[in-house]
Amino acid sequence: MKVLVCKTCKNILQISKDGKTECIHCFHFPESDSGLPEEIDVDLNEVSCGICKRRAIDTEWRETLPSYNAKSNTFYCGCRGWE
Numbered sequence: 001m002k003v004l005v006c007k008t009c010k011n012i013l014q015i016s017k018d019g020k021t022e023c024i025h026c027f028h029f030p031e032s033d034s035g036l037p038e039e040i041d042v043d044l045n046e047v048s049c050g051i052c053k054r055r056a057i058d059t060e061w062r063e064t065l066p067s068y069n070a071k072s073n074t075f076y077c078g079c080r081g082w083e
Helices: none
Strands: 002-006 037-041
């Protein structure tokens, strides 16, 4: 699966209302490459939730990950809620 991540922090990018990619983690650092996309390949068999350790392939997020960190190869599956 191909994923767009922030070139600076390697977290998955979000799409803003005006269609631009933006990083919700480091957008407040204007001197960085925040929001600049970098496309990477992600093997969902190896990605696991950073909290409950479930593999992404075993969750409802097989098609698209709600969050992803390429540095730690983890995502958040929602196991502790979304608030």
